[in-house]
Amino acid sequence: MAEPAPPKPRPAPKPTPETQHFWDGARRGELLLQRCDDCGGAYFPPRPFCPACASRAVSVFRASGRARLHSYTISHRPAPGFVPPYAIAVVELDEGPRMMTNIVGCPQTPEALVLDMPLEVSFERLDDAISLPLFRPAGAADPAARTRPGGPGTGSPDAGVRS
Amino acid sequence: MKPGTVAIVGAAETTELGVLPHLSEIQLHADAALNAMRDAGLKPSDIDGVATANTSPVAIAHYLGITPRWVDGTSVGGCSFMIHVRHAAAAITAGLCRTVLITHGESGRSGVGLTRAPVLPTSLVGQFELPFGTFGPPTMFTIPVLRFMKETGLTEEQLAMVAVVQREWAAMHPRASQRDPVTVDDVLSSRMISYPFRLLMCCLVTDGGGALILTSADRAPDFPTKPVWLLGTGESAETPMVSQMADFTRSRAFRVAGPAAFAEAGIAHDDVDHLMIYDAFAHLPIYGLEDLGFVGRGEAGAFVAGRNTAPGGRLPMNTNGGGLSYMHSGMYGMYALQESVRQMRGVSPAQVAGAKVSVCHGVGGMFAASGTIVMSNERP
Numbered sequence: 001m002a003e004p005a006p007p008k009p010r011p012a013p014k015p016t017p018e019t020q021h022f023w024d025g026a027r028r029g030e031l032l033l034q035r036c037d038d039c040g041g042a043y044f045p046p047r048p049f050c051p052a053c054a055s056r057a058v059s060v061f062r063a064s065g066r067a068r069l070h071s072y073t074i075s076h077r078p079a080p081g082f083v084p085p086y087a088i089a090v091v092e093l094d095e096g097p098r099m100m101t102n103i104v105g106c107p108q109t110p111e112a113l114v115l116d117m118p119l120e121v122s123f124e125r126l127d128d129a130i131s132l133p134l135f136r137p138a139g140a141a142d143p144a145a146r147t148r149p150g151g152p153g154t155g156s157p158d159a160g161v162r163s
Numbered sequence: 164m165k166p167g168t169v170a171i172v173g174a175a176e177t178t179e180l181g182v183l184p185h186l187s188e189i190q191l192h193a194d195a196a197l198n199a200m201r202d203a204g205l206k207p208s209d210i211d212g213v214a215t216a217n218t219s220p221v222a223i224a225h226y227l228g229i230t231p232r233w234v235d236g237t238s239v240g241g242c243s244f245m246i247h248v249r250h251a252a253a254a255i256t257a258g259l260c261r262t263v264l265i266t267h268g269e270s271g272r273s274g275v276g277l278t279r280a281p282v283l284p285t286s287l288v289g290q291f292e293l294p295f296g297t298f299g300p301p302t303m304f305t306i307p308v309l310r311f312m313k314e315t316g317l318t319e320e321q322l323a324m325v326a327v328v329q330r331e332w333a334a335m336h337p338r339a340s341q342r343d344p345v346t347v348d349d350v351l352s353s354r355m356i357s358y359p360f361r362l363l364m365c366c367l368v369t370d371g372g373g374a375l376i377l378t379s380a381d382r383a384p385d386f387p388t389k390p391v392w393l394l395g396t397g398e399s400a401e402t403p404m405v406s407q408m409a410d411f412t413r414s415r416a417f418r419v420a421g422p423a424a425f426a427e428a429g430i431a432h433d434d435v436d437h438l439m440i441y442d443a444f445a446h447l448p449i450y451g452l453e454d455l456g457f458v459g460r461g462e463a464g465a466f467v468a469g470r471n472t473a474p475g476g477r478l479p480m481n482t483n484g485g486g487l488s489y490m491h492s493g494m495y496g497m498y499a500l501q502e503s504v505r506q507m508r509g510v511s512p513a514q515v516a517g518a519k520v521s522v523c524h525g526v527g528g529m530f531a532a533s534g535t536i537v538m539s540n541e542r543p
Contacts, residue, residue: 013290014283045291045407071310071411074358079298085358088296090306090406100292100306100406110358115313132294 010081012130019046021060026131031063031121033095044097065121067091067135070098074108085109091119091135105136166428167543169252170383170390173203173376174504176497177268180338180490183370187276191268191372192223199264199374204387210376212263214251216243216494218278223266233260239400240527241441241494244375245534248500249396251377261378268372269492275370279493292404300443301357301365303529307411308359308446314412314461317449319359321464323350325445326363326487328473333484335474335513340367341488364445366486366495373497375504380542391507394520395428395537397421405529414526416533417454421524424535425455428520429543432457436518437506438478439499441525442485448472451524452480455535474513482506482513496525500536507540 015023022045025032035042036050037057049056072089075082087108092098104122106112118138123131136142175198177183177191186194192215200206207228213220214235224231235250237243244267251263270276283289297303311317327347333339345363353362383390399419402408409415425431440451452463457478466472472480483489483502490498503523505511523536 010296011284011289011293013294014285015290016285019290045287045404071306071308073302073305073309073360074355075296075298075302076355076357077298077301079296079302082296082298085355086296088302088306090411098406100295100297100404102295115309126294 008080009126012126015129018048022046023130025062026123026133027129029123029131031065031133032060033063033093033097034058034060042095042097044093044099064094066094066138067119067121069103069113069115069117069119071115072103072113074110074113087113089113089135099133102134103136104134105140105142164252164256164393164396164427166394167392168380169255169377169393170380171248171375171393171504171538172378172383172386172388172390173199173205173374174388174391174501175199175202175374176338176501177372180371181340181369182272183270184273184275186270186370188268188270188278189218189222189226189276191270191370192218192266192374193226193268195268195372195374196223196227196264196266199376202388203376205262205376210262210264212251212254212260214247214263214265215267216247217269229264231260233263239532241443241496242525242527242532242534243494244496244500245396245523245525245536246398246532248375248377248393248536249398249534252393252396255377255379261382263377265375265377266372267374267494267497269494270370271492272368272370288404292406300529301360303405304444305357305360305446306405307408307530310411311446311450312359315464316461317446317464319351320347321468322359322364322445322449323347324468325442325448326350328467328470329442329481329485329487331474332482332513333488336483336489337512339484339489340369341484360444363487366443366491367488369490369492371490371492371498373501375497375500389508389540390542391504391538391540392542393536394430394539394543395424395426397423397427397535398533399423400532401530403528403531408530414450414454414530414533416530417451417524417526420533420535421455424522424537428537430520430537434520435478435522437482437503437515437521438472438480439482439503439521439523440480441495441499442481442487443491443495443526445487447526448480455522455524479515479518482511482515496527496534499523499525503536503538507538509540
Protein backbone atom coordinates (compact mmCIF):
# COMPACT_ATOMS: atom_id res chain seq x y z
CA MET A 1 0.00 0.00 0.00
CA ALA A 2 1.11 3.55 -0.62
CA GLU A 3 0.48 4.90 2.88
CA PRO A 4 3.45 5.83 5.06
CA ALA A 5 4.35 3.16 7.58
CA PRO A 6 2.38 3.59 10.78
CA PRO A 7 4.53 4.37 13.81
CA LYS A 8 3.40 1.41 15.90
CA PRO A 9 3.42 -2.17 14.61
CA ARG A 10 0.30 -4.26 14.60
CA PRO A 11 -0.08 -6.63 17.56
CA ALA A 12 1.96 -9.76 16.92
CA PRO A 13 0.59 -13.19 17.74
CA LYS A 14 2.57 -15.30 20.18
CA PRO A 15 2.40 -18.98 19.19
CA THR A 16 1.62 -21.71 21.67
CA PRO A 17 2.71 -25.35 21.31
CA GLU A 18 -0.63 -26.21 19.70
CA THR A 19 -0.47 -23.39 17.13
CA GLN A 20 3.26 -23.36 16.40
CA HIS A 21 2.87 -25.45 13.24
CA PHE A 22 0.46 -22.89 11.78
CA TRP A 23 2.88 -20.02 12.28
CA ASP A 24 5.82 -22.12 11.05
CA GLY A 25 3.82 -22.77 7.90
CA ALA A 26 2.91 -19.14 7.50
CA ARG A 27 6.57 -18.18 7.74
CA ARG A 28 7.21 -20.52 4.78
CA GLY A 29 4.31 -19.03 2.85
CA GLU A 30 1.99 -21.98 3.45
CA LEU A 31 -1.52 -21.76 4.86
CA LEU A 32 -1.94 -24.82 7.06
CA LEU A 33 -5.23 -26.24 8.27
CA GLN A 34 -6.06 -29.42 10.14
CA ARG A 35 -8.36 -32.26 9.20
CA CYS A 36 -9.84 -35.02 11.31
CA ASP A 37 -8.67 -38.46 10.21
CA ASP A 38 -11.85 -39.99 11.61
CA CYS A 39 -14.72 -37.71 10.56
CA GLY A 40 -12.89 -35.92 7.75
CA GLY A 41 -13.76 -32.36 8.75
CA ALA A 42 -11.32 -29.51 8.18
CA TYR A 43 -11.08 -27.01 11.01
CA PHE A 44 -9.50 -23.81 12.30
CA PRO A 45 -8.11 -22.38 14.61
CA PRO A 46 -5.47 -25.02 15.35
CA ARG A 47 -5.82 -27.57 18.14
CA PRO A 48 -4.57 -31.15 18.39
CA PHE A 49 -8.02 -32.75 18.26
CA CYS A 50 -11.16 -32.51 16.19
CA PRO A 51 -13.72 -29.99 17.50
CA ALA A 52 -16.50 -31.90 15.76
CA CYS A 53 -15.88 -35.42 17.10
CA ALA A 54 -13.09 -35.02 19.69
CA SER A 55 -10.79 -37.47 17.88
CA ARG A 56 -7.10 -36.92 18.53
CA ALA A 57 -6.30 -38.47 15.17
CA VAL A 58 -5.82 -35.32 13.12
CA SER A 59 -3.51 -34.23 10.31
CA VAL A 60 -2.07 -30.94 9.20
CA PHE A 61 -2.48 -30.15 5.51
CA ARG A 62 -1.71 -27.27 3.21
CA ALA A 63 -4.81 -25.34 2.18
CA SER A 64 -5.31 -24.07 -1.35
CA GLY A 65 -5.12 -20.46 -0.20
CA ARG A 66 -8.33 -19.73 -2.07
CA ALA A 67 -11.19 -18.09 -0.20
CA ARG A 68 -14.25 -15.88 -0.55
CA LEU A 69 -15.03 -12.69 1.32
CA HIS A 70 -17.60 -13.65 3.92
CA SER A 71 -18.07 -10.37 5.80
CA TYR A 72 -16.12 -7.34 6.97
CA THR A 73 -16.17 -3.97 8.62
CA ILE A 74 -14.14 -0.89 7.69
CA SER A 75 -12.70 0.77 10.76
CA HIS A 76 -12.34 4.54 10.59
CA ARG A 77 -10.47 4.88 13.86
CA PRO A 78 -6.72 4.66 14.40
CA ALA A 79 -5.29 1.36 15.63
CA PRO A 80 -1.70 0.22 16.18
CA GLY A 81 -0.23 -0.82 12.84
CA PHE A 82 -3.10 0.45 10.68
CA VAL A 83 -3.93 3.60 8.78
CA PRO A 84 -7.70 4.17 8.77
CA PRO A 85 -9.90 3.44 7.01
CA TYR A 86 -8.96 -0.24 6.91
CA ALA A 87 -11.06 -3.35 6.52
CA ILE A 88 -11.12 -6.20 8.99
CA ALA A 89 -12.47 -9.18 7.12
CA VAL A 90 -13.56 -12.74 7.66
CA VAL A 91 -12.94 -15.03 4.71
CA GLU A 92 -14.34 -18.47 4.06
CA LEU A 93 -11.61 -20.78 2.83
CA ASP A 94 -12.40 -23.17 -0.01
CA GLU A 95 -11.78 -25.98 2.48
CA GLY A 96 -14.59 -24.68 4.69
CA PRO A 97 -13.15 -22.97 7.78
CA ARG A 98 -13.34 -19.21 8.17
CA MET A 99 -10.61 -16.91 9.45
CA MET A 100 -10.14 -13.27 10.26
CA THR A 101 -7.73 -11.38 8.02
CA ASN A 102 -7.19 -8.17 6.07
CA ILE A 103 -7.81 -7.67 2.38
CA VAL A 104 -4.77 -6.26 0.58
CA GLY A 105 -4.17 -5.07 -2.97
CA CYS A 106 -7.62 -3.54 -3.01
CA PRO A 107 -9.18 -0.20 -2.00
CA GLN A 108 -10.64 -0.35 1.49
CA THR A 109 -14.09 0.70 0.32
CA PRO A 110 -17.54 -0.92 0.22
CA GLU A 111 -17.45 -0.59 -3.57
CA ALA A 112 -14.25 -2.59 -3.91
CA LEU A 113 -14.98 -5.08 -1.13
CA VAL A 114 -17.86 -7.15 -2.42
CA LEU A 115 -19.14 -10.06 -0.39
CA ASP A 116 -18.30 -13.46 -1.86
CA MET A 117 -15.57 -12.05 -4.11
CA PRO A 118 -12.83 -14.66 -4.69
CA LEU A 119 -9.58 -14.14 -2.83
CA GLU A 120 -6.11 -15.64 -2.58
CA VAL A 121 -3.81 -15.78 0.42
CA SER A 122 -0.85 -13.40 0.56
CA PHE A 123 1.58 -13.52 3.45
CA GLU A 124 2.88 -10.39 5.14
CA ARG A 125 6.08 -10.76 7.12
CA LEU A 126 5.99 -9.11 10.56
CA ASP A 127 9.33 -10.38 11.86
CA ASP A 128 11.53 -13.46 11.72
CA ALA A 129 8.96 -15.56 13.57
CA ILE A 130 5.64 -14.33 12.26
CA SER A 131 4.11 -13.88 8.83
CA LEU A 132 0.40 -13.12 8.73
CA PRO A 133 -1.98 -14.69 6.23
CA LEU A 134 -3.69 -11.80 4.45
CA PHE A 135 -5.88 -12.10 1.34
CA ARG A 136 -5.98 -10.26 -1.98
CA PRO A 137 -8.53 -10.32 -4.78
CA ALA A 138 -8.01 -13.46 -6.84
CA GLY A 139 -5.82 -12.71 -9.82
CA ALA A 140 -4.60 -9.39 -8.43
CA ALA A 141 -0.91 -8.71 -8.01
CA ASP A 142 0.55 -10.16 -4.84
CA PRO A 143 1.65 -7.22 -2.66
CA ALA A 144 4.07 -9.53 -0.86
CA ALA A 145 5.70 -10.55 -4.14
CA ARG A 146 6.19 -6.91 -5.08
CA THR A 147 8.22 -6.14 -2.01
CA ARG A 148 10.00 -9.45 -1.69
CA PRO A 149 10.76 -10.82 -5.16
CA GLY A 150 11.71 -14.44 -4.86
CA GLY A 151 10.54 -14.52 -1.26
CA PRO A 152 8.06 -16.98 0.12
CA GLY A 153 4.95 -16.63 -1.96
CA THR A 154 1.59 -18.24 -2.07
CA GLY A 155 2.53 -21.35 -3.93
CA SER A 156 1.07 -19.78 -7.03
CA PRO A 157 3.83 -19.63 -9.65
CA ASP A 158 2.33 -16.61 -11.38
CA ALA A 159 1.60 -14.60 -8.23
CA GLY A 160 2.47 -11.00 -8.80
CA VAL A 161 2.60 -11.14 -12.57
CA ARG A 162 -1.09 -11.20 -13.44
CA SER A 163 -2.80 -7.84 -13.68
CA MET B 164 -36.14 -23.54 38.92
CA LYS B 165 -39.91 -23.70 39.03
CA PRO B 166 -41.43 -20.38 37.90
CA GLY B 167 -42.12 -18.12 40.86
CA THR B 168 -39.82 -19.79 43.39
CA VAL B 169 -37.22 -17.01 43.42
CA ALA B 170 -37.76 -13.24 43.41
CA ILE B 171 -35.75 -10.08 42.89
CA VAL B 172 -36.31 -8.07 46.08
CA GLY B 173 -33.61 -5.44 45.71
CA ALA B 174 -32.51 -3.48 42.67
CA ALA B 175 -30.59 -0.26 42.15
CA GLU B 176 -28.14 1.50 39.91
CA THR B 177 -25.26 3.64 41.09
CA THR B 178 -26.22 6.99 42.59
CA GLU B 179 -24.83 8.64 39.46
CA LEU B 180 -24.45 7.42 35.88
CA GLY B 181 -22.32 9.05 33.20
CA VAL B 182 -18.82 10.42 33.53
CA LEU B 183 -17.60 9.60 37.05
CA PRO B 184 -13.82 10.10 37.33
CA HIS B 185 -14.15 10.40 41.11
CA LEU B 186 -15.13 6.71 41.49
CA SER B 187 -13.09 3.57 40.92
CA GLU B 188 -14.66 0.41 39.57
CA ILE B 189 -14.86 -1.33 42.93
CA GLN B 190 -16.54 1.72 44.46
CA LEU B 191 -19.07 1.71 41.61
CA HIS B 192 -19.85 -1.91 42.57
CA ALA B 193 -20.14 -0.87 46.21
CA ASP B 194 -22.27 2.22 45.56
CA ALA B 195 -24.76 0.13 43.57
CA ALA B 196 -24.69 -2.64 46.20
CA LEU B 197 -25.32 -0.21 49.05
CA ASN B 198 -28.23 1.29 47.12
CA ALA B 199 -29.71 -2.15 46.43
CA MET B 200 -29.34 -3.20 50.08
CA ARG B 201 -31.08 0.00 51.16
CA ASP B 202 -33.81 -0.72 48.61
CA ALA B 203 -34.34 -4.17 50.15
CA GLY B 204 -33.81 -3.09 53.76
CA LEU B 205 -30.78 -5.35 54.16
CA LYS B 206 -27.34 -5.10 55.72
CA PRO B 207 -24.20 -6.85 54.45
CA SER B 208 -24.62 -9.43 57.22
CA ASP B 209 -27.96 -10.42 55.66
CA ILE B 210 -26.30 -11.38 52.36
CA ASP B 211 -24.90 -14.91 52.04
CA GLY B 212 -24.30 -15.14 48.30
CA VAL B 213 -22.25 -12.87 46.02
CA ALA B 214 -21.92 -12.86 42.25
CA THR B 215 -20.07 -10.47 39.96
CA ALA B 216 -18.17 -10.31 36.68
CA ASN B 217 -14.78 -9.00 35.53
CA THR B 218 -13.61 -8.63 39.09
CA SER B 219 -13.69 -11.43 41.65
CA PRO B 220 -16.68 -11.99 43.96
CA VAL B 221 -14.02 -12.38 46.65
CA ALA B 222 -13.01 -8.75 46.19
CA ILE B 223 -16.63 -7.58 46.29
CA ALA B 224 -17.55 -9.68 49.34
CA HIS B 225 -14.52 -8.43 51.24
CA TYR B 226 -15.00 -4.79 50.24
CA LEU B 227 -18.62 -4.85 51.38
CA GLY B 228 -18.02 -6.90 54.53
CA ILE B 229 -20.02 -9.94 53.44
CA THR B 230 -19.34 -13.53 54.55
CA PRO B 231 -20.64 -15.59 51.64
CA ARG B 232 -21.69 -19.25 51.60
CA TRP B 233 -21.86 -19.11 47.82
CA VAL B 234 -19.95 -17.13 45.20
CA ASP B 235 -20.21 -16.96 41.42
CA GLY B 236 -17.58 -15.21 39.31
CA THR B 237 -19.03 -16.13 35.93
CA SER B 238 -17.49 -13.53 33.65
CA VAL B 239 -18.59 -13.96 30.07
CA GLY B 240 -19.10 -10.34 29.11
CA GLY B 241 -22.11 -8.09 29.43
CA CYS B 242 -24.67 -10.87 29.85
CA SER B 243 -22.83 -12.23 32.89
CA PHE B 244 -25.45 -10.62 35.10
CA MET B 245 -28.34 -12.45 33.43
CA ILE B 246 -26.37 -15.63 33.99
CA HIS B 247 -25.70 -14.66 37.62
CA VAL B 248 -29.47 -14.30 38.08
CA ARG B 249 -29.92 -17.78 36.64
CA HIS B 250 -27.17 -19.30 38.78
CA ALA B 251 -28.41 -17.49 41.89
CA ALA B 252 -31.91 -18.86 41.32
CA ALA B 253 -30.48 -22.37 41.08
CA ALA B 254 -28.35 -21.88 44.20
CA ILE B 255 -31.25 -20.48 46.24
CA THR B 256 -33.54 -23.27 45.04
CA ALA B 257 -30.90 -25.85 45.98
CA GLY B 258 -30.48 -24.36 49.44
CA LEU B 259 -26.87 -23.31 48.93
CA CYS B 260 -27.66 -19.78 50.10
CA ARG B 261 -30.68 -17.61 50.90
CA THR B 262 -29.97 -14.06 49.82
CA VAL B 263 -27.79 -13.28 46.81
CA LEU B 264 -26.25 -9.94 45.88
CA ILE B 265 -25.22 -9.48 42.24
CA THR B 266 -23.05 -6.43 41.57
CA HIS B 267 -21.71 -4.60 38.57
CA GLY B 268 -19.47 -1.57 38.45
CA GLU B 269 -17.50 -0.32 35.50
CA SER B 270 -15.42 2.76 34.88
CA GLY B 271 -15.82 2.31 31.14
CA ARG B 272 -15.42 5.98 30.30
CA SER B 273 -13.01 7.26 32.94
CA GLY B 274 -10.95 4.07 33.33
CA VAL B 275 -10.42 4.47 37.08
CA GLY B 276 -9.32 1.29 38.88
CA LEU B 277 -10.01 -1.05 35.98
CA THR B 278 -10.33 -4.76 36.73
CA ARG B 279 -10.72 -6.29 33.27
CA ALA B 280 -8.02 -8.73 32.20
CA PRO B 281 -6.12 -7.85 29.00
CA VAL B 282 -6.28 -10.04 25.87
CA LEU B 283 -3.03 -12.00 25.79
CA PRO B 284 -1.12 -12.48 22.52
CA THR B 285 -1.05 -16.23 23.24
CA SER B 286 -4.85 -16.53 23.36
CA LEU B 287 -6.69 -17.63 20.24
CA VAL B 288 -8.13 -14.12 19.96
CA GLY B 289 -4.64 -12.69 20.42
CA GLN B 290 -3.20 -14.95 17.73
CA PHE B 291 -5.98 -15.07 15.16
CA GLU B 292 -7.98 -11.84 15.49
CA LEU B 293 -6.01 -9.09 17.23
CA PRO B 294 -3.21 -8.97 14.59
CA PHE B 295 -5.77 -7.98 11.95
CA GLY B 296 -6.66 -4.65 13.51
CA THR B 297 -9.49 -5.51 15.86
CA PHE B 298 -9.40 -2.62 18.26
CA GLY B 299 -12.35 -2.65 20.61
CA PRO B 300 -15.93 -3.82 20.12
CA PRO B 301 -16.74 -1.48 17.16
CA THR B 302 -14.27 -3.44 15.05
CA MET B 303 -15.47 -6.90 16.10
CA PHE B 304 -19.15 -6.87 16.99
CA THR B 305 -19.88 -5.22 13.66
CA ILE B 306 -18.21 -7.77 11.40
CA PRO B 307 -21.16 -10.14 10.86
CA VAL B 308 -23.68 -7.49 9.87
CA LEU B 309 -22.79 -7.09 6.18
CA ARG B 310 -23.42 -10.82 5.75
CA PHE B 311 -26.71 -10.43 7.63
CA MET B 312 -27.70 -7.52 5.36
CA LYS B 313 -26.83 -9.44 2.21
CA GLU B 314 -28.75 -12.55 3.24
CA THR B 315 -31.82 -10.95 4.83
CA GLY B 316 -32.16 -7.56 3.13
CA LEU B 317 -31.68 -5.52 6.32
CA THR B 318 -30.96 -1.91 5.34
CA GLU B 319 -28.84 0.85 6.85
CA GLU B 320 -32.03 2.89 7.27
CA GLN B 321 -33.57 0.10 9.33
CA LEU B 322 -30.45 -0.11 11.47
CA ALA B 323 -30.70 3.64 11.96
CA MET B 324 -34.31 3.27 13.08
CA VAL B 325 -33.16 1.13 16.02
CA ALA B 326 -31.29 4.17 17.30
CA VAL B 327 -34.11 6.59 16.46
CA VAL B 328 -36.75 4.58 18.33
CA GLN B 329 -34.56 4.00 21.36
CA ARG B 330 -33.83 7.71 21.64
CA GLU B 331 -37.60 8.23 21.92
CA TRP B 332 -37.61 5.93 24.95
CA ALA B 333 -34.52 7.57 26.42
CA ALA B 334 -36.21 10.97 26.25
CA MET B 335 -38.55 9.77 29.03
CA HIS B 336 -35.67 8.81 31.34
CA PRO B 337 -34.15 11.67 33.35
CA ARG B 338 -31.01 9.53 33.93
CA ALA B 339 -30.41 8.70 30.26
CA SER B 340 -27.16 10.09 28.84
CA GLN B 341 -28.66 11.07 25.47
CA ARG B 342 -32.26 12.35 25.40
CA ASP B 343 -32.54 14.66 22.40
CA PRO B 344 -34.56 13.27 19.49
CA VAL B 345 -32.68 12.02 16.44
CA THR B 346 -33.85 11.24 12.91
CA VAL B 347 -32.76 8.55 10.47
CA ASP B 348 -30.87 11.29 8.61
CA ASP B 349 -29.09 12.29 11.82
CA VAL B 350 -27.99 8.70 12.36
CA LEU B 351 -26.92 8.15 8.75
CA SER B 352 -24.96 11.41 8.65
CA SER B 353 -23.23 10.87 12.00
CA ARG B 354 -19.51 10.08 11.94
CA MET B 355 -18.52 6.72 10.47
CA ILE B 356 -17.00 4.54 13.18
CA SER B 357 -16.71 1.16 11.52
CA TYR B 358 -18.61 0.72 8.27
CA PRO B 359 -21.55 0.32 8.13
CA PHE B 360 -21.83 1.51 11.73
CA ARG B 361 -22.01 5.23 12.38
CA LEU B 362 -21.60 6.91 15.74
CA LEU B 363 -25.30 6.89 16.62
CA MET B 364 -25.55 3.16 15.88
CA CYS B 365 -22.86 2.49 18.51
CA CYS B 366 -23.32 2.42 22.26
CA LEU B 367 -22.30 5.12 24.64
CA VAL B 368 -19.18 4.72 26.74
CA THR B 369 -19.99 5.78 30.30
CA ASP B 370 -19.34 4.94 33.95
CA GLY B 371 -21.77 3.33 36.35
CA GLY B 372 -23.01 0.21 38.01
CA GLY B 373 -25.98 -1.68 39.31
CA ALA B 374 -26.90 -4.39 41.77
CA LEU B 375 -29.67 -6.92 42.34
CA ILE B 376 -30.73 -8.90 45.40
CA LEU B 377 -32.53 -12.22 45.03
CA THR B 378 -34.16 -14.48 47.58
CA SER B 379 -36.61 -17.34 47.82
CA ALA B 380 -40.34 -16.94 47.29
CA ASP B 381 -41.22 -17.74 50.91
CA ARG B 382 -39.13 -14.78 52.12
CA ALA B 383 -39.94 -12.32 49.33
CA PRO B 384 -43.18 -10.95 50.89
CA ASP B 385 -41.19 -9.84 53.98
CA PHE B 386 -39.28 -7.24 51.95
CA PRO B 387 -40.34 -3.61 51.55
CA THR B 388 -40.19 -3.85 47.76
CA LYS B 389 -42.67 -5.29 45.30
CA PRO B 390 -41.27 -8.74 44.44
CA VAL B 391 -40.35 -9.39 40.83
CA TRP B 392 -40.71 -13.11 40.24
CA LEU B 393 -38.38 -15.12 38.06
CA LEU B 394 -40.33 -17.22 35.59
CA GLY B 395 -37.59 -18.66 33.43
CA THR B 396 -33.90 -18.39 32.63
CA GLY B 397 -31.50 -19.51 29.94
CA GLU B 398 -27.83 -19.25 29.13
CA SER B 399 -25.37 -20.37 26.49
CA ALA B 400 -22.00 -19.67 24.92
CA GLU B 401 -20.64 -20.00 21.40
CA THR B 402 -17.13 -18.70 20.73
CA PRO B 403 -14.71 -16.08 22.05
CA MET B 404 -13.85 -15.26 18.41
CA VAL B 405 -16.51 -13.46 16.38
CA SER B 406 -14.78 -14.80 13.27
CA GLN B 407 -15.73 -18.32 14.36
CA MET B 408 -19.48 -17.80 14.76
CA ALA B 409 -21.09 -20.76 13.04
CA ASP B 410 -23.58 -18.51 11.20
CA PHE B 411 -23.04 -14.77 10.81
CA THR B 412 -26.78 -14.22 10.47
CA ARG B 413 -27.83 -15.99 13.67
CA SER B 414 -26.44 -16.20 17.17
CA ARG B 415 -26.30 -19.79 18.34
CA ALA B 416 -26.02 -18.56 21.94
CA PHE B 417 -29.19 -16.47 21.54
CA ARG B 418 -30.99 -19.44 20.04
CA VAL B 419 -30.12 -21.67 22.99
CA ALA B 420 -30.56 -19.20 25.86
CA GLY B 421 -33.80 -17.60 24.66
CA PRO B 422 -35.89 -20.70 24.04
CA ALA B 423 -34.64 -22.25 27.31
CA ALA B 424 -35.94 -19.26 29.24
CA PHE B 425 -39.28 -19.24 27.40
CA ALA B 426 -39.73 -22.98 27.95
CA GLU B 427 -38.94 -22.80 31.65
CA ALA B 428 -41.30 -19.85 32.06
CA GLY B 429 -44.00 -21.61 30.07
CA ILE B 430 -44.73 -18.46 28.09
CA ALA B 431 -45.38 -17.73 24.44
CA HIS B 432 -44.23 -14.62 22.58
CA ASP B 433 -47.70 -13.09 22.84
CA ASP B 434 -47.38 -13.17 26.62
CA VAL B 435 -44.43 -10.74 26.56
CA ASP B 436 -45.41 -7.18 27.47
CA HIS B 437 -41.94 -5.70 27.69
CA LEU B 438 -38.64 -6.64 26.11
CA MET B 439 -35.03 -5.70 26.67
CA ILE B 440 -32.47 -6.84 24.09
CA TYR B 441 -28.89 -5.84 24.88
CA ASP B 442 -27.85 -3.25 22.30
CA ALA B 443 -24.16 -2.55 22.28
CA PHE B 444 -24.72 -1.82 18.59
CA ALA B 445 -27.87 -1.27 16.55
CA HIS B 446 -27.87 -4.72 14.97
CA LEU B 447 -28.14 -6.63 18.24
CA PRO B 448 -31.86 -6.02 18.76
CA ILE B 449 -32.32 -7.10 15.13
CA TYR B 450 -30.55 -10.42 15.74
CA GLY B 451 -32.32 -10.79 19.08
CA LEU B 452 -35.83 -10.24 17.73
CA GLU B 453 -35.24 -12.93 15.12
CA ASP B 454 -33.24 -15.41 17.20
CA LEU B 455 -35.70 -15.22 20.08
CA GLY B 456 -38.54 -15.83 17.63
CA PHE B 457 -40.46 -12.56 18.05
CA VAL B 458 -40.37 -12.16 14.27
CA GLY B 459 -39.44 -14.36 11.35
CA ARG B 460 -36.16 -14.51 9.48
CA GLY B 461 -35.34 -11.17 7.86
CA GLU B 462 -38.34 -9.40 9.40
CA ALA B 463 -36.76 -7.59 12.34
CA GLY B 464 -35.59 -4.52 10.41
CA ALA B 465 -39.05 -3.79 9.06
CA PHE B 466 -40.56 -4.62 12.46
CA VAL B 467 -38.49 -1.91 14.15
CA ALA B 468 -38.89 0.55 11.27
CA GLY B 469 -42.64 -0.03 11.53
CA ARG B 470 -42.48 1.31 15.10
CA ASN B 471 -43.61 -1.94 16.69
CA THR B 472 -40.98 -1.55 19.43
CA ALA B 473 -41.44 2.23 19.82
CA PRO B 474 -43.54 4.05 22.43
CA GLY B 475 -47.12 3.03 21.66
CA GLY B 476 -45.98 -0.02 19.69
CA ARG B 477 -47.13 -3.55 20.41
CA LEU B 478 -43.77 -4.79 21.71
CA PRO B 479 -42.09 -2.04 23.77
CA MET B 480 -38.36 -2.76 23.62
CA ASN B 481 -35.33 -1.19 25.30
CA THR B 482 -37.53 1.28 27.14
CA ASN B 483 -34.61 2.91 28.96
CA GLY B 484 -33.08 3.92 25.63
CA GLY B 485 -30.63 1.03 25.76
CA GLY B 486 -26.89 1.03 25.48
CA LEU B 487 -27.29 3.40 22.55
CA SER B 488 -28.88 6.19 24.61
CA TYR B 489 -29.30 5.34 28.31
CA MET B 490 -25.84 4.21 29.40
CA HIS B 491 -23.22 1.64 28.46
CA SER B 492 -20.20 1.08 30.64
CA GLY B 493 -18.89 -1.91 28.65
CA MET B 494 -20.97 -4.66 30.25
CA TYR B 495 -24.50 -3.35 29.76
CA GLY B 496 -26.53 -6.35 30.94
CA MET B 497 -27.06 -5.06 34.47
CA TYR B 498 -28.78 -1.91 33.18
CA ALA B 499 -31.15 -3.93 30.99
CA LEU B 500 -32.07 -6.01 34.05
CA GLN B 501 -32.64 -2.84 36.08
CA GLU B 502 -35.10 -1.52 33.51
CA SER B 503 -36.95 -4.83 33.42
CA VAL B 504 -37.25 -4.71 37.22
CA ARG B 505 -38.45 -1.10 37.11
CA GLN B 506 -41.07 -2.05 34.52
CA MET B 507 -42.27 -4.98 36.63
CA ARG B 508 -42.40 -2.79 39.73
CA GLY B 509 -44.35 -0.22 37.72
CA VAL B 510 -41.87 2.56 38.38
CA SER B 511 -40.04 3.09 35.09
CA PRO B 512 -40.08 6.69 33.83
CA ALA B 513 -41.15 5.06 30.54
CA GLN B 514 -43.64 2.73 32.18
CA VAL B 515 -45.49 0.32 29.90
CA ALA B 516 -49.03 0.40 31.26
CA GLY B 517 -50.18 -2.94 32.61
CA ALA B 518 -46.99 -4.81 31.76
CA LYS B 519 -46.92 -8.17 33.53
CA VAL B 520 -44.17 -10.12 31.78
CA SER B 521 -40.72 -8.81 30.86
CA VAL B 522 -38.04 -10.63 28.88
CA CYS B 523 -34.48 -9.43 29.37
CA HIS B 524 -31.97 -10.80 26.89
CA GLY B 525 -28.24 -10.26 27.03
CA VAL B 526 -25.18 -10.85 24.92
CA GLY B 527 -21.64 -11.29 26.19
CA GLY B 528 -18.45 -10.63 24.29
CA MET B 529 -18.96 -10.39 20.53
CA PHE B 530 -21.84 -12.88 20.20
CA ALA B 531 -19.72 -15.01 22.55
CA ALA B 532 -22.32 -15.79 25.20
CA SER B 533 -25.92 -15.11 26.08
CA GLY B 534 -28.31 -15.03 29.00
CA THR B 535 -32.08 -14.60 29.02
CA ILE B 536 -34.33 -13.87 32.01
CA VAL B 537 -38.14 -13.91 32.03
CA MET B 538 -39.67 -12.10 34.98
CA SER B 539 -43.12 -11.05 36.13
CA ASN B 540 -44.85 -8.94 38.76
CA GLU B 541 -47.44 -11.69 39.19
CA ARG B 542 -46.48 -14.87 40.98
CA PRO B 543 -47.53 -17.82 38.80
